[in-house]
Amino acid sequence: MLWLAIFFLVPMVFLGYQSLESGLFPHFEFTWQWSNFSDALSGYHTQLIRSFVYAGIATLACLVLAYPLAYWIAFRAGPWRNLFLLFIVAPFFVTYLVRTLAWLNILADQGPVVRVLRDVHVLGPDGRLLATTFAVVAGITYNFLPFMALPIYVSLEQMDPRLLEASKDLYASSTQAFLRVTLPLSMPGIVAGTLLTFIPAAGDFINAALLGTPKQAMIGNVIQAKFLESLDYPTAASLSFILMGTIMIMLLIYAKVVGSERLTG
Amino acid sequence: MNEEMTRGELLRRGAGGAALLSVPGLLAACGGGGGGGTAGASSTEELKKVLNFANWPYYIDTPQTLKSAGIDKPTTLKQFEAKTGIKVNYYEEVNDNPGYFAKVQGRLSKGQGIGRDIIVSTDNDRPLGEYISNKWVEKLDKSLIPNIKNLIPAQQHPPFDPDREYSLPWASGMDGIAWNDKVTDPVTSVKQLFEDPKLKGRVGVWNSMGDTLGLVMLENGDDPAKVTDASFDRAIKRVQKAVDSGQIRKFYGNDYAPVLAKGDLAATMAWSGDIANLADPHVHWGVTDDGGIIWTDNMIIPLGASVPTASTYMNFMYDPLISAQWALGANYISSVKDVKTDAVKLDPKAASNTLTFPTDKTLSQMHQNDPAMFQNPDYDKKWLAVQGQ
Numbered sequence: 001m002l003w004l005a006i007f008f009l010v011p012m013v014f015l016g017y018q019s020l021e022s023g024l025f026p027h028f029e030f031t032w033q034w035s036n037f038s039d040a041l042s043g044y045h046t047q048l049i050r051s052f053v054y055a056g057i058a059t060l061a062c063l064v065l066a067y068p069l070a071y072w073i074a075f076r077a078g079p080w081r082n083l084f085l086l087f088i089v090a091p092f093f094v095t096y097l098v099r100t101l102a103w104l105n106i107l108a109d110q111g112p113v114v115r116v117l118r119d120v121h122v123l124g125p126d127g128r129l130l131a132t133t134f135a136v137v138a139g140i141t142y143n144f145l146p147f148m149a150l151p152i153y154v155s156l157e158q159m160d161p162r163l164l165e166a167s168k169d170l171y172a173s174s175t176q177a178f179l180r181v182t183l184p185l186s187m188p189g190i191v192a193g194t195l196l197t198f199i200p201a202a203g204d205f206i207n208a209a210l211l212g213t214p215k216q217a218m219i220g221n222v223i224q225a226k227f228l229e230s231l232d233y234p235t236a237a238s239l240s241f242i243l244m245g246t247i248m249i250m251l252l253i254y255a256k257v258v259g260s261e262r263l264t265g
Numbered sequence: 266m267n268e269e270m271t272r273g274e275l276l277r278r279g280a281g282g283a284a285l286l287s288v289p290g291l292l293a294a295c296g297g298g299g300g301g302g303t304a305g306a307s308s309t310e311e312l313k314k315v316l317n318f319a320n321w322p323y324y325i326d327t328p329q330t331l332k333s334a335g336i337d338k339p340t341t342l343k344q345f346e347a348k349t350g351i352k353v354n355y356y357e358e359v360n361d362n363p364g365y366f367a368k369v370q371g372r373l374s375k376g377q378g379i380g381r382d383i384i385v386s387t388d389n390d391r392p393l394g395e396y397i398s399n400k401w402v403e404k405l406d407k408s409l410i411p412n413i414k415n416l417i418p419a420q421q422h423p424p425f426d427p428d429r430e431y432s433l434p435w436a437s438g439m440d441g442i443a444w445n446d447k448v449t450d451p452v453t454s455v456k457q458l459f460e461d462p463k464l465k466g467r468v469g470v471w472n473s474m475g476d477t478l479g480l481v482m483l484e485n486g487d488d489p490a491k492v493t494d495a496s497f498d499r500a501i502k503r504v505q506k507a508v509d510s511g512q513i514r515k516f517y518g519n520d521y522a523p524v525l526a527k528g529d530l531a532a533t534m535a536w537s538g539d540i541a542n543l544a545d546p547h548v549h550w551g552v553t554d555d556g557g558i559i560w561t562d563n564m565i566i567p568l569g570a571s572v573p574t575a576s577t578y579m580n581f582m583y584d585p586l587i588s589a590q591w592a593l594g595a596n597y598i599s600s601v602k603d604v605k606t607d608a609v610k611l612d613p614k615a616a617s618n619t620l621t622f623p624t625d626k627t628l629s630q631m632h633q634n635d636p637a638m639f640q641n642p643d644y645d646k647k648w649l650a651v652q653g654q
Contacts, residue, residue: 024642026374026399047653109467110528130529131466131514213466213515214508217653225654228367229472230645 019237028233036238044222044239048246051218054133054208055201058140059148062197063190065141066149070189071182074156085153088146100139100210107135107211136216139207144200148193155189156182191258199247219243312573315352319365319384321562322357322519323542324436326594330542334593335612341591345581351574359385360518361472366392369567373401378569383578385435389475389560391639393432394425396565402431403566409576412583420561420600432563433579434600436538436592439623439631440476440558443535443550445525452532454554455484459507469524469533470504472516474648475634477504477534479558483632489558492635497644505651516652522548537620538596556630561600586610596620 022033041048073084091099107113107129117123129135159182167177205220219239226236326340338344342353359365366386369379373396386393396402407413416433426432444452448467452458458468471477478500479489485503487496507513514530521533526545540550566575581587589607592599593615605622608615616622623631638644 026370026395043650108527108529126465128466213511214513214651214653215511222654225649225652229361229363229654230649231363231367231370232646 015237015240018233019241021234021237023234025231025233033234036234037242040235040238041242043235044219047217047219047222048242050216051202051204051220051243052246052250054137054140054216054218055198055204057137058144058201059194059198061137061141062145062148063194066145066152066193067186067190070149070153070156074153074159085150088149092146096143097206099143100206103135103139103142104130104210130211131213133212133216135211136208136218139211140201140204143204143207144197147196147200151192151196152186152189155186155192159185187258191254195251195254199251202247203243310573311571312577313351313382313571315354316383316571316574316578317354317356317381318578319356319358319381320435321359321385323522323536323539324357324385324562324595324597325355326591327542329544330594330596331590333544334618335614336590336593338590338611340594341582341587344587345578348581349577351577353578356381360520362387362390362392364518366395370395370401373568374399376568379567381567382570382575383564384567385562385564387560387562388423388425389479389558389634389636389639390473393563393565394639396567397426397431401568403568403570403572403575404430405433405566405579406572406576409573410580410583412580415583415585415588415602417600417602423561426563432565433583435562435564435582436595436597437559437561437600438597439537439552439627440480440560441535441537441550441552442480442532443521443525443540443548444532445528445530445545445548447547448528448531451549451551453551455480455503458532458534459503459512464512464531466511466514467529467531468507468513469515469517469521469530470513471521471534472518472652474644475560475638476536476558477516478638478648479632479634480534480553480555483553483555483557486555489632490635492638497638497647501647501651508651508653541596541620552627552630556632557627559631559633589615592621593618598623 017030018028019036020030020033021028022031022036023029069088073081077084094102105111109128109130114123114127114129117129118125118127123129163181163185164177167181172180203220203223205218205224208216208218208221209224223236223239223243226232226239325342326334326336328340331338331340339347342355346352365384369381369384372379386396410433413429413433416429420434421429423429423432442452442455442458444450449464452461452464458464458470475489478497481500481503482489482492482496485496485499487499504513517524517533519536519539521530521535522539522543524530525533525535526543526548535550537550540548564575564579566572582591583601585601585604585607588599588601589604589611592604593608593612596618598621605616608618608621619627
């Protein structure tokens with residue numbers, strides 16, 4: 001509790017205080033400036049919505065990629081399980097920023113990937129991957145994939161294999177067994193994975209900053225620029241609150257839909 | 266001779282423009298506001314064995330640039346270390362003025378040091394005036410800088426620091442356009458940069474308002490030295506159009522050069538010496554058809570720094586022969602008197618380095634930013650908005 005108070009509540013109070021200030025750097029004054037919120041929302045709703053769309057697509061993509069991966073490792077990899085888990089975690093030994101910078105080189109306009117894609121006519125002669133929406137969403141997907149794969153793996157791995165045998169004994173086909181036994185039992189992993197992916201992805205700015213253009217700017221980029229370029233702390237703080245609030249609301253709706261016991265485990 | 270005078274006149278004009286820049290800053294200082302007030306509290310008075318210097322990339326003579334300038338001497342940093350025994354930690358960490366300012370202002374505003382003895386900040390941007398008017402800088406120890414007598418008259422009384430108590434010029438430079446000839450034909454105008462469909466998605470501009478909008482205003486036929494709401498909005502609209510059409514890939518700090526060399530950018534707005542220092546035979550730089558912007562970077566000593574160590578370095582850099590070597594190696598313009606005479610001693614062909622000694626024609630095409638532009642928060646907001654922020 002004390003931990004939460006010091007490292008969460010206190011900064012929150014400061015941020016809240018800042019979000020209601022007015023004035024210009026470095027002379028801010030606390031004036032209950034509620035209009036910061038409405039101004040921020042009307043000025044930056046495009047980036048806010050874009051962030052949730054990108055984060056949503058990336059979360060879905062992560063789920064589609066991570067589920068078969070986790071399934072395969074949990075049930076088919078046998079003695080190699082730990083090795084494959086290590087492969088999933090391995091990129092995390094390198095920092096986030098460097099991993100994303102690496103994509104800058106891999107996907108470069110004059111780089112090997114783009115050249116091959118041009119040769120096989122997936123991309124036009126002037127086509128590119130970098131500085132596109134695709135690159136930004138793919139970057140987010142890549143960076144958050146382990147956050148999806150690991151919880152799903154854990155829930156699958158904990159499954160009692162006798163349940164599957166029992167379903168076979170009851171004449172369930174493989175599809176039925178998956179849909180009625182495996183999938184429901186792995187739901188806690190899926191729920192945890194989507195949250196771990198979606199929440200940080202919605203506030204992400206590294207991928208849009210490095211792999212996108214101004215047209216892909218996300219809300220994290222706006223907050224970053226307001227804090228670190230224009231030193232407009234009140235707008236930055238109120239945008240942070242709007243982002244947090246929106247995620248909170250989405251979380252509540254999500255909890256309602258999937259059942260709150262799954263969120264709390 | 267004629268060229269020397271033009272250069273002097275040019276820098277005088279630059280300083281004149283910068284003068285206006287700091288008027289609001291000075292007023293603020295007179296008003297007794299400011300967050301500092303503890304100036305000097307944590308500074309050290311002793312000469313240290315190490316100098317921590319924060320500068321922009323591509324801004325100093327290196328063995329490579331000296332070689333291509335035909336100068337067979339150790340770099341100025343090495344010479345300084347050999348002469349004084351002070352080791353220099355040279356950090357190329359300033360990518361844009363507001364970004365660096367935002368990084369260090371938290372500590373400076375509490376009167377704390379930032380682990381740097383000298384930082385460099387440009388006169389065509391907002392932070393330089395803020396550092397000085399908030400008293401987040403230490404006074405130079407002029408008793409250790411006798412070479413200050415070599416400062417050209419044009420730079421002696423800039424209005425952000427009328428008696429040069431806190432700052433000394435590091436270099437002046439020009440805004441232009443660079444292109445990679447492996448990807449495109451020469452790009453010589455903002456119009457071409459913003460509208461040529463062949464460059465779509467491969468164009469860079471600066472995230473620095475004065476530089477980018479300065480060039481766009483020149484293209485629009487507006488005067489960047491006298492910005493009105495109308496001319497500002499015209500320039501913003503022009504940039505917005507290039508963003509919306511997908512022409513502009515990104516707004517860069519000083520980090521455009523390697524991207525241009527790699528070919529991900531075909532052409533970009535670029536500072537005069539950077540491209541020469543990049544030393545890539547396929548990358549070229551020129552002033553646009555409509556002219557360019559000139560600016561001056563200034564060395565300042567942040568709170569908590571070692572004033573004697575920083576002052577000793579400044580004195581060293583104001584030795585004309587050292588400054589001449591630096592100017593030819595860094596391909597930027599020195600603010601030291603008669604530097605050309607010494608440059609010719611180092612390299613008989615020095616006068617033909619038009620980045621260090623711009624021609625009369627180039628100088629006549631140079632303009633300066635309107636300092637009032639940087640004090641307008643509404644402009645700042647619009648400038649961020651066009652960047653998607």
